[in-house]
Amino acid sequence: MFALLSDYTIQNVLIGAALLGIVSGVLGSFAVLRRQSLLGDTLSHAALPGICLGFLIAGTRSLPAILVGALITGALAALIVLALSRTTRLKTDSSLGIVLSIFFALGIVLLTFIQNAGNAAQGGLESFLFGQAAAILRSDLYVMGAIAIVALALVALFWKEFKLITFDPSYGRTLGLPVLALEAGLTTMIALAVVIGLQMVGVVLMAAMIIAPAVAARQWTNRLGTMVGLAALFGMISGVFGALVSATGRGLATGPLIVLAVSAIVVISLVFAPERGLLPALLRQRENSKSLRGRRVLATLYRLAAEHNDPAYPAEQKMLDAYHGTGTASALRRLQSRGLVAATRHHPEPTPHWTLTETGIAEARSDLGGASQ
Amino acid sequence: MNAMLSAFFNSPDAMIMLTGALVGIAASVLGTFLILRGASMLSDAISHSIVFGIIIVWMLTGQASGPVQIIGAALTGLLTVALTELLTATRRVKADAAIGLVFPALFSIGVLLINIYARDVHIDQHTVLLGEIGFVWLDTYEIGNYLVPQAVVWMGVMACLNLAFVTLLFKELKLATFDAALAKALGFAPVLLSYALLALLSGTAVAAFDSVGAILFIAFVIVPPSAAYLLTDRLSLMLVYGAAIAIVSSIAGYWLAVGFNVSIGGMMAVMTGVCFIAALAFGPRYGLIAQDARRRARVAENAARTLAVHLFNHENDPQAKEENVAAALRDHLHWSQAKSHAILAKSLADGLVTRAGDTLLLTDKGRTAAREVLEPWARGGG
Numbered sequence: 001m002f003a004l005l006s007d008y009t010i011q012n013v014l015i016g017a018a019l020l021g022i023v024s025g026v027l028g029s030f031a032v033l034r035r036q037s038l039l040g041d042t043l044s045h046a047a048l049p050g051i052c053l054g055f056l057i058a059g060t061r062s063l064p065a066i067l068v069g070a071l072i073t074g075a076l077a078a079l080i081v082l083a084l085s086r087t088t089r090l091k092t093d094s095s096l097g098i099v100l101s102i103f104f105a106l107g108i109v110l111l112t113f114i115q116n117a118g119n120a121a122q123g124g125l126e127s128f129l130f131g132q133a134a135a136i137l138r139s140d141l142y143v144m145g146a147i148a149i150v151a152l153a154l155v156a157l158f159w160k161e162f163k164l165i166t167f168d169p170s171y172g173r174t175l176g177l178p179v180l181a182l183e184a185g186l187t188t189m190i191a192l193a194v195v196i197g198l199q200m201v202g203v204v205l206m207a208a209m210i211i212a213p214a215v216a217a218r219q220w221t222n223r224l225g226t227m228v229g230l231a232a233l234f235g236m237i238s239g240v241f242g243a244l245v246s247a248t249g250r251g252l253a254t255g256p257l258i259v260l261a262v263s264a265i266v267v268i269s270l271v272f273a274p275e276r277g278l279l280p281a282l283l284r285q286r287e288n289s290k291s292l293r294g295r296r297v298l299a300t301l302y303r304l305a306a307e308h309n310d311p312a313y314p315a316e317q318k319m320l321d322a323y324h325g326t327g328t329a330s331a332l333r334r335l336q337s338r339g340l341v342a343a344t345r346h347h348p349e350p351t352p353h354w355t356l357t358e359t360g361i362a363e364a365r366s367d368l369g370g371a372s373q
Numbered sequence: 374m375n376a377m378l379s380a381f382f383n384s385p386d387a388m389i390m391l392t393g394a395l396v397g398i399a400a401s402v403l404g405t406f407l408i409l410r411g412a413s414m415l416s417d418a419i420s421h422s423i424v425f426g427i428i429i430v431w432m433l434t435g436q437a438s439g440p441v442q443i444i445g446a447a448l449t450g451l452l453t454v455a456l457t458e459l460l461t462a463t464r465r466v467k468a469d470a471a472i473g474l475v476f477p478a479l480f481s482i483g484v485l486l487i488n489i490y491a492r493d494v495h496i497d498q499h500t501v502l503l504g505e506i507g508f509v510w511l512d513t514y515e516i517g518n519y520l521v522p523q524a525v526v527w528m529g530v531m532a533c534l535n536l537a538f539v540t541l542l543f544k545e546l547k548l549a550t551f552d553a554a555l556a557k558a559l560g561f562a563p564v565l566l567s568y569a570l571l572a573l574l575s576g577t578a579v580a581a582f583d584s585v586g587a588i589l590f591i592a593f594v595i596v597p598p599s600a601a602y603l604l605t606d607r608l609s610l611m612l613v614y615g616a617a618i619a620i621v622s623s624i625a626g627y628w629l630a631v632g633f634n635v636s637i638g639g640m641m642a643v644m645t646g647v648c649f650i651a652a653l654a655f656g657p658r659y660g661l662i663a664q665d666a667r668r669r670a671r672v673a674e675n676a677a678r679t680l681a682v683h684l685f686n687h688e689n690d691p692q693a694k695e696e697n698v699a700a701a702l703r704d705h706l707h708w709s710q711a712k713s714h715a716i717l718a719k720s721l722a723d724g725l726v727t728r729a730g731d732t733l734l735l736t737d738k739g740r741t742a743a744r745e746v747l748e749p750w751a752r753g754g755g
Contacts, residue, residue: 032467032470035467035469035470036469037467037469037470037472037473038414038417038469038472038473040473041414041417041473045588087661087664088603088653088659089602089603089659090408090599090602090603091408091411091413093408093411093412093413093414093469094408094411094413094595094599094602096413096414097408097413097414097416097417097591097594097595097596097599098595098596098599098646098649100417100591101588101589101591101592101595101596101642101645101646102592102596102642102643102645102646102649104588104589104592104642105589105592105638105639105640105641105642105643105646106639106643106646107639108589108636108638108639108642109630109633109635109636109639109640109643110635111636111639112634112635112636112639113633113634113635116634116635130484204421204480204588205477205480205481207473207476207477208473208474208477208478208481210473211470211473211474212473212474212477214470215466215470215474218465219465251488252485252488252489253484253485253488255481255484256480256481256482256484256485256488257481257485259477259478259480259481260478260481260482260485263474263477263478263481266474270460270463270465270466276465278463278465
């Protein structure tokens with residue numbers, strides 16, 4: 001393991017994966033909260049023609065040129081989606097699909113154009129489709145790091161504004177904020193995250209890196225700051241995990257491993273997160289229904305006692321069952337363990353009977369509000 | 374006749390265009406209903422997820438294409454949709470995020486399985502996503518005396534199935550799309566219909582994957598129907614226009630791709646985009662140019678009414694000689710000279726205004742127009 005960590009290539013991959021996880025987690029949080037989850041998918045596919053154009057203009061596989069190209073076509077795609085859904089009768093999802101497929105098709109056309117032009121320097125351009133983490137160079141990391149810093153600095157700088165337009169854009173408008181500009185800015189910033197992820201997971205799987213860390217983080221907290229921090233953490237963990245497994249395994253692709261890692265985190269969060277998790281919710285619901293049944297049985301015992309003017313009235317268990325239409329044995333045992341009822345006999349009947357204790361009477365009285373004597 | 378047919382089936386050009394057109398027809402008739410239901414992105418999800426289905430079916434049966442693969446893909450598509458709906462049903466995840474969680478996960482599992490078990494077969498993520506329509510004429514079946522490309526056979530089967538589905542169930546699909554509640558009340562099982570639609574879509578996606586690939590398939594599903602949606606309000610016409618656009622795109626895309634020596638599938642998809650842009654610009658009712666013309670006409674209409682009201686207000690004024698002249702429009706209504714000219718010309722042509730020397734006079738029609746603005750309550754009642 002330590003030998004792995006000191007490997008130069010693996011160090012690069014790890015740092016790259018961590019950077020990607022952090023940035024896509026942070027920007028993805030806003031995208032998911034603003035219900036723009038699938039925009040990330042469209043933007044990442046739309047980066048392909050930009051990659052090719054960047055290559056064609058630079059004439060070589062220069063990462064900065066390629067990333068600038070990807071950023072420009074990604075941002076353009078985002079703006080076209082906005083324009084199409086606002087000015088035509090098409091629904092947003094159709095706009096997303098149209099822009100995604102047409103930009104990607106243009107990218108494929110340009111990619112084959114470059115390949116068939118026989119340019120010797122085009123090697124590795126296709127790695128942007130599916131990502132090829134092992135091909136990341138130290139110099140690439142500096143570029144990715146710079147983009148990450150710009151993206152995070154923008155989020156920090158406009159934190160309040162972004163928060164406001166995420167949760168209440170109309171209030172933002174009444175405050176005189178340039179809401180449209182901020183929305184366009186936040187939307188195109190997703191292109192920044194996409195650009196970082198291109199080499200790592202490729203354009204096809206980038207959607208998951210935008211959505212999954214944010215969805216996982218959302219389950220653990222109701223605060224935006226915590227959510228963004230957790231999303232960055234989850235993104236980073238899955239990035240590093242995927243990169244490490246890919247380095248040790250039998251030539252497994254990095255991108256899919258990262259995506260599976262982050263999907264696992266989503267499942268764990270959905271099931272186990274304390275507040276919103278499905279399992280805690282189920283347990284709470286069970287606990288509630290048990291305690292409700294206990295209180296109803298207690299109330300029945302109390303009313304029987306009151307009716308008979310006998311605080312120690314022994315009620316037959318079968319009768320309680322019949323009255324509640326369901327077995328009351330477990331509810332009675334739980335009440336007994338809390339010292340609210342006591343098992344008793346009522347000779348000559350052989351069946352089990354139950355009576356209220358002193359504390360049981362007090363508990364039932366306070367439960368019923370002391371009113372129903 | 375025989376010679377003609379066999380020449381047709383032996384011509385790579387014809388076979389490639391035919392395959393593209395069949396993909397286009399099969400995809401766009403289903404896509405029409407997807408875009409009307411606001412479920413376009415399900416095609417994106419399904420076309421990625423089938424990678425998972427393809428490798429699983431390959432591992433179980435050793436077949437990389439054919440009917441078993443199509444059925445397997447249909448099941449994978451349904452699995453994708455069911456998982457998405459399951460995630461949405463927890464109410465912890467919004468529907469769009471759920472789509473974006475499910476398909477990358479299934480796609481990733483598919484790619485890793487390919488990495489582990491299928492390194493040496495021709496299934497790879499590249500083929501599945503991008504396809505290679507240029508080679509469809511290589512693998513053929515012998516049908517009668519003709520060698521028919523496998524892709525043509527399977528795409529033909531899917532196109533016929535899909536066409537039969539939408540024509541036989543046209544009324545039911547239409548109702549389920551536009552009024553799901555009523556469809557359910559009438560006992561049409563809209564949920565079952567929508568699952569059938571998505572199963573067919575998945576089957577079509579897998580039949581199309583080695584020709585145009587999964588991602589370009591999305592273009593054929595979404596773009597031609599979207600273009601058709603900008604051209605017509607009638608569902609039946611939308612289906613026809615969508616299929617026509619897909620066919621035109623396949624043919625034009627093929628020749629352009631050959632001309633520039635680029636990806637044929639990619640160029641076909643780009644051509645659907647070109648058709649979309651044309652529909653967006655020139656659509657008779659929803660096109661941008663038509664919309665702009667309508668907006669301009671409304672603006673001119675309003676300006677003409679403003680002119681009529683202005684003239685009406687000053688008609689019996691002592692200052693009528695100053696107010697009701699062309700020059701006054703610039704000062705009093707703040708209109709530019711060009712606008713004054715244009716509106717005046719329109720009002721004269723429409724018979725709202727006449728000229729007497731410099732003074733502008735309202736006609737009866739013009740007076741009625743002004744009254745309609747000033748006394749809307751009197752309209753119709755007299």
